[in-house]
Structures are given as C-alpha cells and as structure tokens.
Amino acid sequence: MNNTPSSDSARLDAILDRVHSFVDAELVPLEGLLLAGDFDALIPAMEEKRAQVRDLGLWNPHLSSDHGGLGLGLDGFGRVSEALGRSPLGHYAFNCQAPDAGNMELLLTHADGRQRGLFLEPLLRGDVRSCFGMTEPEHAGSNPTVMSTTARREGDDWVLDGHKWFTTAFDGAAFCIVMAVTDPDAENRYARASMVIVPTDADGVQHVRKLPVMGAEGAGWFSHSEIRLTGVRVPAENLLGPRGGGFLLAQERLGPGRIHHCMRWLGICERAFDLMCDYAGSRELAPGRSLATREMVQTWIAESRAEIDAARLYVLDTARRIAEADSIVEGQKAARVQVSAIKFFVAGVLQRVLDRALQTHGGLGMLDDTPIAFWARHERAARIYDGPDEVHKSVVAREELKARGYSIKR
Structure with missing residues (x-):
C-alpha cells in the first residue's frame, strides 16, 4: 500500500499548518479585545492582521484560484474553516466570514459585469463588507417563501418596502443583498421572490437597531441588525440573477x-x-x-x-x-x-x-x-x-x- 500523500493533500496539510499557526499566534491574543467589547481597538488591529494574511497568500481561501483564492474545493476549505473556527476572529481575518463568503459566491455565479465592478470586486479585495437581508420578524424564518418585503418595478428602478432583522453585519456594510417579493401572483410560490442589491446608504434604508443577543449588541461583522426599507429606490440593474429566482x-x-x-x-x-x-x-x-x-x-x-x-x-x-x-x-x-x-x-x-x-x-x-x-x-x-x-x-x-x-x- 502506498501511504505517500498526494500533492493536493500535502498542499492542504501545509496550508492548514500555516492557518493554525497564524490563528494561535496572531488572533488568539486579540480575543481579549473582542470579549471586552473594545471594538475601537479591535477593528484597526484586525485590519493589520488582514493585511498580514494577504501577504501570506492565504486571502479568500474559500474561492477558486481563478478568483484569487486558494482553489481548495468545498471539502478542502471545510478543513480550513475548522482551523479558522478555533478563534472568533479567524474567518474575518481571512476574508471568508459570513455573510460575505456566501455573498461572494452568489455574485461570482450570478452578477453581471456592472455588478461585479461595483459590488463583487471591492468585496473580494476586502475593501468593503456586505450583508444579507432575508429573515423578517413578522414571519417564521423556517419558511422563506413567505415574506412581506416587496420590490416593485417603476420605470428603470426597483422600489423596495419591507422590514428585516437578524441582518448580520449590517453595521458598517456597504450593501445588502435583499430578498423581496417581486411576483406575488406567481403560481409557483418558489418563484415569487427575487434578490436585489441595495446600497446601505440609499435613501429610505433605516438602521432600526443592533439586536442585543443575550445582552450583547456587538459591532461591525459581530452584530445583527433590524432594518426597515421605505420606498428605497435602486436601479433595475441591481436585480441579482433572474427575476423570481430568489x-x-x-x-x-x-x-x-x-x-x-x-x-x-x-x-x-x-x-x-x-x-x-x-x-x-x-x-x-x-x-x-x-x-x-x-x-x-x-x-x-x-x-x-x-x-x-x-x-x-x-x-x-x-x-x-x-x-x-x-x-x-x-x-x-x-x-x-x-x-x-x-x-x-x-x-x-x-x-x-x-x-x-x-x-x-x-x-x-x-x-x-x-x-x-x-x-x-x-x-x-x-x-x-x-x-x-x-x-x-x-x-x-x-x-x-x-x-x-x-x-x-x-
């Protein structure tokens, strides 16, 4: 039996060793700032660590090599995700934190050229953060086909109205991918909603509050928010993927x-x-x-x-x-x-x-x-x-x- 590891497994083992070492040596010592809620000190310190990760060539480990990632595949990144999970700071340091990682994957698959330039590329570089607006306080989150947030087409715009909460990382995010009903009369209930990219500084976007999770509000990527959308107008080109494909x-x-x-x-x-x-x-x-x-x-x-x-x-x-x-x-x-x-x-x-x-x-x-x-x-x-x-x-x-x-x- 040949027990010599393949080049792929040897490469993954080497990456895991580097990730483990970085987490233990560079991130664990910063956890005290997080646990104390000192985000004023933590956020700039984390930007330094993110720069170090870029220099080490470990940035965006969840993505393919074509998009500047490590090209590990789903199972390989799973192992890296476990290593990063050892610290609450791990995933953010490597630019693969939720909800940004999922938003990157959506944009890579479904964004057009304009959307890539405006939203995806800055996200890949780590210049901005994003969030994802799906859950609503008025409806059970276990049934995402039922929601009250709407997006209606008016000329060259989508106009959104609705109420979301547990919108993770809204605090400081540049844009939100919002799930909204665009076709309420569609016979297929799974084809009634679409995804629309909404800049968080658009008129009508209201940050109601950061949600206190068991007493802790958090900040930045360590927070969840309640938001309201009132007559929020965005270009029709901000529709992500097909209409009704949300x-x-x-x-x-x-x-x-x-x-x-x-x-x-x-x-x-x-x-x-x-x-x-x-x-x-x-x-x-x-x-x-x-x-x-x-x-x-x-x-x-x-x-x-x-x-x-x-x-x-x-x-x-x-x-x-x-x-x-x-x-x-x-x-x-x-x-x-x-x-x-x-x-x-x-x-x-x-x-x-x-x-x-x-x-x-x-x-x-x-x-x-x-x-x-x-x-x-x-x-x-x-x-x-x-x-x-x-x-x-x-x-x-x-x-x-x-x-x-x-x-x-x-």
Missing part, C-alpha cells in the same frame, strides 16, 4: 454555507475541548488530585472526543458528495438529506461540547476570561439559523420514510 439563489447559497458553518462549529469544538482538557488537568482539587481524576469529567472528555471526530467525518463526507457532482447545484440536490442531517447533528455536538467545557470550568466558565461563554451565547443560535433543527430533522425523516414507500403529508 428562492433558488438562496438555496444555492445556503448549501455550501452549511458545510462552512458545520466545519467552523467543529473548530469551536476543538478549541473548547482543548480548554476543557487543559483546565481539568491543571485544576487542583486536593494535593496531588486534579479535576481530571473525576470520572464524570473523564466521561465528558471521552464523549466530546468521539462526537467531534464523528461529526467531522460526516461533514467531510457530505462535502465530498457535493464536490463530486457535475455542479454545486446538482451536488446539493444529491446530498440534500445529508446537508440537513449534518446541520442539526453538528449543531447538537457544538452545544454539548460547549456545555461540558463550561461546566468543567465552573464559575470561570461563566466569565469572559475565556471564549467559552462568548460561544455559549452566540452559538446557541446554531440550532436556529439556516433552518431550525426541527425542520431539518423533518426533512431527513420524510426522505427516509419515502424511500420505504411511505408518504407523509405536511
């Missing part, structure tokens, strides 16, 4: 996005696992006896190790299935059930590992002296965004029953 574009965006999210969550798990093991091994309960001597703590460590490793294999196998298809869209269709399964499975692993790590640290775990409490607050939403766990479990169950000849009506 739902399909959203699904196209969310499929790879779920791979990215799951691997980022596993990076969080690995960091929390390291902190848990180190604290258990060093925390003295009595002379010569550490917290790690407790059988319950040993159980938490063992269960976490097994769950993290199992989840990683599941996600990478799903990424491989998507990557082996003729196109990303076809791959998502073929792996639709697996994508739903990894979403709720890994979100559950994340919550359990964080809870064990926090419990192991005792009172210290409740403080922002480590990133554990930060993740416990912000990543609880992993079981909600991109479709709540319950919806994804229903998808998996229905498909398994369908394969056995049973039809379940919704």
Whole structure:
C-alpha cells in the first residue's frame, strides 16, 4: 500500500499548518479585545492582521484560484474553516466570514459585469463588507417563501418596502443583498421572490437597531441588525440573477454555507475541548488530585472526543458528495438529506461540547476570561439559523420514510 500523500493533500496539510499557526499566534491574543467589547481597538488591529494574511497568500481561501483564492474545493476549505473556527476572529481575518463568503459566491455565479465592478470586486479585495437581508420578524424564518418585503418595478428602478432583522453585519456594510417579493401572483410560490442589491446608504434604508443577543449588541461583522426599507429606490440593474429566482439563489447559497458553518462549529469544538482538557488537568482539587481524576469529567472528555471526530467525518463526507457532482447545484440536490442531517447533528455536538467545557470550568466558565461563554451565547443560535433543527430533522425523516414507500403529508 502506498501511504505517500498526494500533492493536493500535502498542499492542504501545509496550508492548514500555516492557518493554525497564524490563528494561535496572531488572533488568539486579540480575543481579549473582542470579549471586552473594545471594538475601537479591535477593528484597526484586525485590519493589520488582514493585511498580514494577504501577504501570506492565504486571502479568500474559500474561492477558486481563478478568483484569487486558494482553489481548495468545498471539502478542502471545510478543513480550513475548522482551523479558522478555533478563534472568533479567524474567518474575518481571512476574508471568508459570513455573510460575505456566501455573498461572494452568489455574485461570482450570478452578477453581471456592472455588478461585479461595483459590488463583487471591492468585496473580494476586502475593501468593503456586505450583508444579507432575508429573515423578517413578522414571519417564521423556517419558511422563506413567505415574506412581506416587496420590490416593485417603476420605470428603470426597483422600489423596495419591507422590514428585516437578524441582518448580520449590517453595521458598517456597504450593501445588502435583499430578498423581496417581486411576483406575488406567481403560481409557483418558489418563484415569487427575487434578490436585489441595495446600497446601505440609499435613501429610505433605516438602521432600526443592533439586536442585543443575550445582552450583547456587538459591532461591525459581530452584530445583527433590524432594518426597515421605505420606498428605497435602486436601479433595475441591481436585480441579482433572474427575476423570481430568489428562492433558488438562496438555496444555492445556503448549501455550501452549511458545510462552512458545520466545519467552523467543529473548530469551536476543538478549541473548547482543548480548554476543557487543559483546565481539568491543571485544576487542583486536593494535593496531588486534579479535576481530571473525576470520572464524570473523564466521561465528558471521552464523549466530546468521539462526537467531534464523528461529526467531522460526516461533514467531510457530505462535502465530498457535493464536490463530486457535475455542479454545486446538482451536488446539493444529491446530498440534500445529508446537508440537513449534518446541520442539526453538528449543531447538537457544538452545544454539548460547549456545555461540558463550561461546566468543567465552573464559575470561570461563566466569565469572559475565556471564549467559552462568548460561544455559549452566540452559538446557541446554531440550532436556529439556516433552518431550525426541527425542520431539518423533518426533512431527513420524510426522505427516509419515502424511500420505504411511505408518504407523509405536511
């Protein structure tokens, strides 16, 4: 048997080593600014780190080499996303943070020449940030075919009216890709909405508030906003993709996005696992006896190790299935059930590992002296965004029953 790694795997291993080293040496020391909410100091410090990443040739690792990325493919970037997930600052430092990464992928596929010059190119360079407006407070986020935000055509413009929230990274973003109903009478409910690119400084765009997530508002790319659109007028050329294609574009965006999210969550798990093991091994309960001597703590460590490793294999196998298809869209269709399964499975692993790590640290775990409490607050939403766990479990169950000849009506 030939155990010599291929050139591709050797290259990926080398990239992962560089990413790990950068995260640990350059980003972890800045986490104290984030945990303290000192964004005035954090933002300029992060711009310096982003410049370093560019100089290292690691910028835009999620993109193909044709677009200035590392050309790793979905599964290769998944491994990088895990490495970056070890720090809350990782993805932003490498210009592959949500929602920008998903917006880049949408624009690369569907933007015309004008849209590329105005919106995509500055985003690829890291000169601007963007956001994505889909969720509405008046409607269940689990059913994106129902929304009240509208875009009506008036001459050479689209005029938008609506209300969005959990618009991640609106604070400081240059533009927002807004999901709006353009064809309310379309017989096919999946063809009623479109995506429209809206500059955030357009007349009628109102930033209502930054949403306090478990008490923390955050800033910049670490924030979620509520916004209102009142008679917002943008050129007709700002329509992204085909009219009525908003739902399909959203699904196209969310499929790879779920791979990215799951691997980022596993990076969080690995960091929390390291902190848990180190604290258990060093925390003295009595002379010569550490917290790690407790059988319950040993159980938490063992269960976490097994769950993290199992989840990683599941996600990478799903990424491989998507990557082996003729196109990303076809791959998502073929792996639709697996994508739903990894979403709720890994979100559950994340919550359990964080809870064990926090419990192991005792009172210290409740403080922002480590990133554990930060993740416990912000990543609880992993079981909600991109479709709540319950919806994804229903998808998996229905498909398994369908394969056995049973039809379940919704």
